[in-house]
Structures are given as C-alpha cells and as structure tokens.
Amino acid sequence: MIDLTLHILRATLSSATPVMLAALGGMFTYYANIFNIAMEGMMLTGAFFAVYGSYFFGDWAIGTLFAVLSGLLMAALFAFFAIYLRCDEFITGIGINMLALGWTTYALRSTFNVKGALISAKIVPLPKWRVPILDLFEPIGSIISGHPFLLYLSFAIAVVLEIVIFNSRFGLHLRATGEDPEATKSAGINPIKIKLLATVLCGILSSLAGVYLSLGYVALFSENMSNGRGWISLAIIILVKGRPISILGLSLIFGLFESIGLILQHYKLAPQFAAMTPYIATLFVLYLYGKRKRKMEW
Amino acid sequence: MRVFRRVAISIISILTAFVVCAILIRTQKSSPIEVYRALYTYGLGSWAAFSSTLNTATPLIFTGISAAIAFASGVVNLGQHGQLLMGAVTTAILGVYLNIPSWLGIPVLAVVGGFAGALWAGIAAMLKRHYEMDEFISTLMLNFIGEYFTIYLATYPFLDRKAYVPATRLIKRVYFMPDFNGLNVAFFVAVFVLVLSFWYMKMTRQGYESRMMGYNVEFARVGGCAVESNSTFVLLFTGFLSGLAGALLILGGTQHRFMKGIGANFGWDGVMIAIIANNNVIETFFYGLFFGILKNGAIGMEFETSVPSEFILFLEAIIVLCVVGTRSAIEYYSQAIRSLTKLRKVVAEK
Numbered sequence: 001m002i003d004l005t006l007h008i009l010r011a012t013l014s015s016a017t018p019v020m021l022a023a024l025g026g027m028f029t030y031y032a033n034i035f036n037i038a039m040e041g042m043m044l045t046g047a048f049f050a051v052y053g054s055y056f057f058g059d060w061a062i063g064t065l066f067a068v069l070s071g072l073l074m075a076a077l078f079a080f081f082a083i084y085l086r087c088d089e090f091i092t093g094i095g096i097n098m099l100a101l102g103w104t105t106y107a108l109r110s111t112f113n114v115k116g117a118l119i120s121a122k123i124v125p126l127p128k129w130r131v132p133i134l135d136l137f138e139p140i141g142s143i144i145s146g147h148p149f150l151l152y153l154s155f156a157i158a159v160v161l162e163i164v165i166f167n168s169r170f171g172l173h174l175r176a177t178g179e180d181p182e183a184t185k186s187a188g189i190n191p192i193k194i195k196l197l198a199t200v201l202c203g204i205l206s207s208l209a210g211v212y213l214s215l216g217y218v219a220l221f222s223e224n225m226s227n228g229r230g231w232i233s234l235a236i237i238i239l240v241k242g243r244p245i246s247i248l249g250l251s252l253i254f255g256l257f258e259s260i261g262l263i264l265q266h267y268k269l270a271p272q273f274a275a276m277t278p279y280i281a282t283l284f285v286l287y288l289y290g291k292r293k294r295k296m297e298w
Numbered sequence: 299m300r301v302f303r304r305v306a307i308s309i310i311s312i313l314t315a316f317v318v319c320a321i322l323i324r325t326q327k328s329s330p331i332e333v334y335r336a337l338y339t340y341g342l343g344s345w346a347a348f349s350s351t352l353n354t355a356t357p358l359i360f361t362g363i364s365a366a367i368a369f370a371s372g373v374v375n376l377g378q379h380g381q382l383l384m385g386a387v388t389t390a391i392l393g394v395y396l397n398i399p400s401w402l403g404i405p406v407l408a409v410v411g412g413f414a415g416a417l418w419a420g421i422a423a424m425l426k427r428h429y430e431m432d433e434f435i436s437t438l439m440l441n442f443i444g445e446y447f448t449i450y451l452a453t454y455p456f457l458d459r460k461a462y463v464p465a466t467r468l469i470k471r472v473y474f475m476p477d478f479n480g481l482n483v484a485f486f487v488a489v490f491v492l493v494l495s496f497w498y499m500k501m502t503r504q505g506y507e508s509r510m511m512g513y514n515v516e517f518a519r520v521g522g523c524a525v526e527s528n529s530t531f532v533l534l535f536t537g538f539l540s541g542l543a544g545a546l547l548i549l550g551g552t553q554h555r556f557m558k559g560i561g562a563n564f565g566w567d568g569v570m571i572a573i574i575a576n577n578n579v580i581e582t583f584f585y586g587l588f589f590g591i592l593k594n595g596a597i598g599m600e601f602e603t604s605v606p607s608e609f610i611l612f613l614e615a616i617i618v619l620c621v622v623g624t625r626s627a628i629e630y631y632s633q634a635i636r637s638l639t640k641l642r643k644v645v646a647e648k
Contacts, residue, residue, distance in 0.1 A: 077619075085623045086630040090374075091573050095619040098570060102612030109606040110326060228442050235435050272450035279442040283425070286436065290429030 002139075008259050009143045014217060015262075016255030017151045018043070018209040018226075023233035023247045024154070024161060025205030030242040031165065032198035033178035037093035038078050039206045040230025041100030045070045046210025048104040051221040052111070054124045063124070064211050071207025074100065075199045083195055097230075105223050117222035125219040126150055126211070148216035150208065157205070161244040174198060206230070228279065235282050239289055250285070257281035304581075308574075311624035315617040322612075328605050340598025341591035347598075349480035355590025356550070357382070359488040360543030361568025362575070362582040363495050364536040370499065370577040371508035371532045372515055377422060377437025378540040379565025380444030381415035385541025387448040388414035389548045390556035391456055393469025400472040407473060408487070408545045415541015416534045418444060423533040427526060433533060441565065452556050465557035475550035484550035491539065495579045498535075508532055512577070540565070563611065570614060574621045589614065 022039040029036035049070040054063030074096060081092040112118050126148035131141070165171040173194055176184045181191035209229070214221050232254060240246035261277030320330035341351050361378040368375035389411035396403060422440055425431040453464040475483045499505040507523040519525045543564065547553075553560060571589055575581035596610040 081619060081623050085627040087622050087626045091622050092619070094566075094569060094573065095615055095622060098566060098618065099612065099615035101566075102608070102610075102615045106606065106608040106612045109608050228438070231435065231438050235439075238432070238435070270450050270454060272446040272453070276443050276446045279439040283431075283436060283439050283443075286431045287425065287429055290425070290431045293430060 004263065006139060006142055008256070008263055011259030011262060012252060012255040013143070013151060014147060014255070015258040016251040017154050018212045018217070019229050019233050019236065019254055020158060020248060020251035021154045021209035021212060022206045022230055023236045023251060024158060024244060025202040025209070026233055026237045027161070027165075027242045027244060027247060028174065028198040028201045028205075030237050031174045031178045032195050033181075034082065034195060034198065035089040035093070036078070036199070036202060037090060037230075037234055038074065038096040039202070039209075039233055040226050040228070041093075041097035042071050042074045042203050042206035043210040043213065043226040043230050044097075044100040044104055044224070045074055046207025047214035047225050048107065048210070048221055049207075050211040051118060051123055051214045052107075054215060054219075055112075055118075055120060055122050058122065058124055060124045060126050060215055063215055064126075064208075067207045067211045068204055071203035071205075071210075072200060073203075074207070075203025078203070079196050079199045083192060083199070101224060104221075104225075108221065108223065115223075117220055119220045123215070123219045123221075126216045148212065150212050150216050154208070154212070155248065158244050158248040165244060209233075232278060232282050235286060239285065253285070254278055254281060304576075307625050307628060308621065311621040312617060314624060315613070315620035318616055318620065319613050322616075323605065323609075326605065328603055332603050333599055333605055336599040336602040337592065337595035339595075340601075341595030346480060347594065351587070351590045351594040352485045353480075353482050353550075354594045355587050356482070356484045356488045357543040357547050357564045358567050358571060358589050358593075359583055359586035360491065360539050360546070361564050362571035362586045363491060363568075363579055364539040364543075365569045365572035366575060366577045366579055366582040367495060367499065367508075367539075368532055368536040369572055370512045370579075371529065372512040373529045373532045373536070374432075374434035375419065375422070375437050375533055375536050376434055376569060377419060377440050377444075377537070377565075378543075378568045379561055380437070380441035381418045381537045381540035382544040382547070382564055383444050383448045383561045384418040385411035385415040385544030386548050386560060387451055387466070387544075387556045388541075389545040390466045390469060391451070393473045393548065393554075394456075394467045396470075396473075403470075403473050404475060404549060407549060408542060411545020411548070412538040412542035415544060416538040418541070419533045419537020423530045423537075426533070427530055433529075445561070448556065449558055452558065456556075458555070461555075461557070463557055466555050468555050469548060473549060474554060475546070482550040484546040487542075487546060491542070492579065492583050495539075499579055504528060504531065540568075567614065570618045574618055576625075 022043055025042070026036055026039050046067040050063040050067040052063070053066035054060050057063070077099075078092060078096055081087045081095070082089045108118060109115060128146050129149045129152060131145040131152075165174070173184065173189050176187070177189065177191045177194040184191050184194070210226065213225055213229075236247055236250045236254070240250055258278045261274040265271050265274040316334070320334075323330040323333055340347050342348055361382060364378055364381075365375065389407045392410060393407055396407065398406070418440060419437070422431075422433045422436040425436050426433045449464065452466050456466045458465050458467040477483075499509060507518065507528050510518040510521065510523055511525055511528060515525060544561070547560065548556065567589055571585045572582055575585045592610050592613060596607040599605055599609070600607040
C-alpha cells in the first residue's frame with residue numbers, strides 16, 4: 001500500500017509536468033489578453049522535433065534545441081496571423097493546431113516511414129537527475145529524486161514566473177498590455193512588442209512541454225501525442241485566472257488524477273476508462289468552479 | 299458585388315494555399331504538378347471518382363454545417379468528433395439487434411443516431427445552462443471521453459470476435475443504405491439537411507435570434523432574444539447533425555460497423571470547413587465538397603506519387619490559414635487605406 005502511494009505520487013509529478021509547462025506558456029498570452037489556444041499544436045511539434053533531433057544526432061540537447069526552434073516557428077506563425085494579419089485568435093489557434101497535427105503525422109510517415117508511432121533505440125531520452133540531499137530521506141527521495149531534469153526546471157520556472165509576473169517591470173508591462181493596450185501605448189510601451197514576446201515565450205514553454213512528453217515521459221513519438229493536454233492546460237489557465245503558483249497546484253491535481261487512472265488499469269479497469277480520467281477530472285473541476293461561482297452570485 | 303468579392307477572395311486564398319503547398323512538395327523532392335494532377339484525377343476525373351468524392355464529402359458537410367450553425371450563433375461547439383462517434387456507435391449497435399423492416403429501420407436508426415449525438419451535446423448544454431461552464435472546453439473534453447467510451451464499447455461488450463481489429467458486428471444487411479450508380483442516398487440526406495439548416499437560419503425567428511446572438515450576445519439579450527434557451531437548442535441541434543453524420547457513416551458508408559478510427563478527422567474537418575466558409579451554411583456545403591475532393595484524391599495521390607495521403611491533413615490546415623489570413627488581411631488593410639485616404643481628403647480641404 002505504501003509502495004503504491006509512493007508510486008502514485010511519483011507518477012503525479014511526472015504527469016503534471018507537461019500540462020504545467022504548457023499552462024505556464026499560455027499564462028503569458030492570457031495576461032497579454034491574447035486568446036491563445038495553440039498550446040496543443042506547439043506541444044505536438046515540440047514533441048516531434050525533440051524526437052527528430054534526438055534520433056538523427058543522438059543527443060537529447062539537440063533534440064531540445066530543435067523543439068525550441070519549432071516552438072519559436074509556431075509562435076511566429078501565430079503572431080503573423082493573429083497580430084499582423086489581424087485574424088481571429090481563436091480561428092488562428094485552431095488552424096495552427098491542425099497544421100501541427102497534419103505536419104507531424106505527415107512527417108512521421110515521410111521521414112521515418114512509419115505509421116502511428118516511432119519507437120526506436122536511437123532516440124536518446126532526457127537524462128535523469130538524482131537530487132543529492134533529498135536522496136537520503138527515503139520516502140521523499142524516492143518520490144522526488146530521479147526524474148528527468150526538465151521536471152525540476154519546470155517547477156522552478158513556475159516559482160520564478162510567480163515573482164516575475166507580479167514583481168518585475170516586464171510582468172507589469174505584460175499585465176498592463178492585457179488590460180488596455182492603448183493606455184500602455186501612451187505610457188511609451190509598445191503593445192505589439194509585448195504581445196509578440198508573450199507569444200514567443202508561450203511557444204518556447206509549450207514546446208518544452210512537448211520535449212517532456214516525447215523524451216522525458218517516454219522515448220517515442222506517436223501520432224497526436226499531446227492528446228488534449230494543451231486543452232487541459234487552457235482549462236487550468238482559465239480556472240486560476242493565470243496565476244503561476246496556482247497553475248502549479250492545479251497541474252499537480254490533474255497529474256494525480258492521471259496517475260490514479262493509470263494505476264487503476266492494473267486492477268481490471270478497462271484501459272479506455274483509465275485514459276478518460278484526466279478529461280473527466282477537467283470537467284469535474286470546471287463543474288465545482290461553476291457551482292461555487294453560482295453560489296457567490298446568489 | 300458582395301458575392302463576387304467573396305468568391306474572388308476565396309479563389310485568391312485557395313490559390314495561395316496551393317502555391318505554398320507546391321513549394322513544400324518541392325522540398326520533399328516530389329513534383330507538385332503530378333501531385334495535383336493525381337488529386338484531380340482521383341477526386342473529380344470521372345463519374346466513379348466524383349460519386350465517391352460526394353460520398354466522402356457527406357460526413358464533412360454534416361459536421362461542417364453543425365459547426366457553422368453553432369459558430370454563427372456564438373455557441374462554440376467543438377464537440378463534433380465526440381457527437382459523431384456517439385451517433386455512429388449507437389446506430390452500429392442497434393443495427394445489429396433491431397428487427398424491423400428496411401424502409402422503417404433505416405430512418406429510425408439514422409434519427410436515433412442523431413439523438414445520441416444530441417444527447418452527448420446535451421451534457422455540455424446542461425453544464426452550460428446550470429453551471430455556466432464554457433461549452434467550448436466541455437465539448438472538447440467530451441470528445442476525448444466519447445472517443446474512449448466508444449472504443450471501450452467496441453472492444454469489450456459488443457466486440458465481434460471474428461474481426462481483426464476491435465469492431466462491433468456488421469449491421470443487418472437490410473439496413474445498408476442503397477446506392478444510385480455509386481452515389482449513396484446519404485448524400486441526398488446531406489442536401490436535405492443543408493436546405494433545412496438554411497431555412498432555419500434565414501427564415502425562422504429562432505434562427506434570426508441565433509444569428510443576432512452570434513453578432514453580439516449582450517445586444518441580443520437586451521433586444522429580447524431568449525439567449526439561454528436558444529443556445530441550448532443550438533447545441534442540441536448541432537449535436538443532432540453530428541450524430542446523424544455518424545449514423546449515416548454506419549448505414550451508408552463502406553464499413554457498416556463501428557471500429558476504432560471510423561470518425562477519422564471529420565469533427566475537426568467540419569470545424570475547419572465552417573471557419574473557411576465564414577459560418578455561412580451554403581458556403582460550408584461547397585467547401586465540404588472541396589475537402590471531399592482533396593480527401594478522395596489523396597488516396598489516388600498516394601497510389602500515383604510518393605507523397606503519403608497524410609499530406610492532405612497538412613494541406614487542409616494550410617488552406618484554412620491562407621483563406622482566413624488573406625480574408626482578414628484584405629478586410630483590415632483595405633479599411634485602413636480607405637480611412638487614411640478619407641483623412642487626407644479632410645485634411646486637404648482644411
């Protein structure tokens with residue numbers, strides 16, 4: 001029983017990471033008042049290019065670099081359509097997501113000549129880190145230590161961003177742009193520049209989420225690998241109104257649901273029901289939130 | 299004039315998309331001309347190809363109209379995928395066990411499938427109405443839940459043990475929808491639904507109210523539209539259309555049974571079609587046909603050239619972005635130029 005609990009908690013951290021990274025990325029665009037739903041697509045291209053780099057160059061670092069570059073490219077595309085061509089942000093987001101799905105599915109077939117999933121020993125996963133001091137305290141050490149390093153980085157990013165958003169010049173400019181771009185313009189800040197920066201940061205963080213999916217969680221790429229995690233991260237952002245530290249908390253809750261689902265699979269629950277849990281959890285959390293809001297209004 | 303302008307913009311943007319894709323095909327070391335020729339031959343080249351294109355386009359027209367009506371009413375129903383699957387699985391299961399004559403069975407099964415889709419959308423409608431949950435996230439989540447749920451049904455309780463992949467049993471032969479010279483009756487149902495939807499949106503009071511809600515919800519509310527009940531109705535109706543698409547896919551398609559992956563990408567294709575068509579029901583129909591040509595031609599393209607059929611998914615996304623980008627850029631910048639010249643004139647007069 002204790003083993004099981006430890007296992008669940010360990011898996012919780014791991015499943016929370018990609019959702020959290022994508023949500024942190026979307027947090028920037030949320031504060032800049034861009035209705036960005038392209039995290040799903042950015043994550044998917046990130047996952048693909050991470051595997052691409054890792055497969056052909058035999059190095060996870062090059063994979064990560066490729067993924068980040070692809071995230072930048074997707075962000076640039078989004079910015080080009082939404083900010084310069086003045087397309088509807090929602091529609092652009094759907095277009096970008098479809099583009100990512102189409103491109104990765106096509107490239108998987110044309111580059112690697114496989115359908116469905118690419119599993120290969122040539123894909124080098126992210127290195128795992130042991131946390132030096134925590135290792136000594138047994139139950140905690142076995143939960144926290146030995147994850148891919150990106151996990152520690154993303155938890156650190158969440159905490160740093162909490163400070164950056166609420167206590168720095170950039171954070172202030174970002175939130176001001178979201179509140180009223182005209183007013184920020186009169187204060188000498190270029191709102192287009194801030195929006196561009198927010199989109200780029202979203203691209204980078206979302207593609208890192210993809211890296212974690214394809215090189216950290218497992219070492220493979222499969223069609224439509226992100227499988228709705230981008231949408232869940234969007235739900236998280238809307239629920240917590242963008243606050244980074246709350247994103248961290250809520251992502252952990254989602255991670256918990258996902259890992260419980262995966263564990264239940266070993267106890268005669270059909271795998272399909274296990275796979276459903278994160279989505280049901282999202283609906284459930286939204287329901288609780290709606291109920292509370294309703295009560296407060298009365 | 300307005301129609302002419304819209305058609306012109308559509309043609310320009312589709313040409314842009316094809317040029318962009320030609321460059322990409324070139325970088326993949328294939329010949330774009332051969333690819334497009336194969337797309338044409340297998341999508342439109344003969345009556346056999348054309349009728350098969352119309353069959354392919356049928357589910358796209360349904361999901362497209364479903365998305366178009368929803369978006370035009372300001373209801374962001376993105377759950378076409380899940381609703382379609384629920385409709386398909388219901389029809390597929392009932393089609394195995396139901397025992398009534400063919401003339402009654404086919405319409406009953408189709409309508410029941412539609413209602414299954416409406417029910418699935420109804421969950422989102424209920425959550426929206428009673429708990430103010432955004433239908434856009436709840437329908438998305440229901441897509442995933444629906445997908446896994448239908449796969450579960452086809453894998454465990456209703457599994458056909460003789461099939462090679464998880465699938466339900468073949469529906470009774472009497473419920474197969476007839477073909478006319480290769481063109482399935484399902485297509486005519488799609489045309490009927492198009493007329494019905496057009497009538498609903500343009501001729502009825504509720505359709506008018508829905509369109510007003512699409513322009514501005516608050517204004518519609520103040521103007522006396524029953525916003526809550528209208529959006530519930532729109533969700534149910536668009537869910538019904540998607541469910542019907544799934545039901546006809548079973549009754550009139552080629553598989554006649556529910557199997558994993560039968561919903562393909564119809565849900566998102568429908569959303570993309572509605573977006574390109576600017577939520578206009580008639581335009582949605584024609585873009586549905588256009589996507590049908592691409593999808594059907596893709597099979598031939600893979601056959602003739604070295605480009606895999608997955609390329610079409612990518613091409614579709616490029617078309618969406620090009621059409622939307624070109625349209626809004628033309629609108630925005632022509633407006634900007636017009637106001638600038640007007641400003642110059644006013645300044646010059648003073």
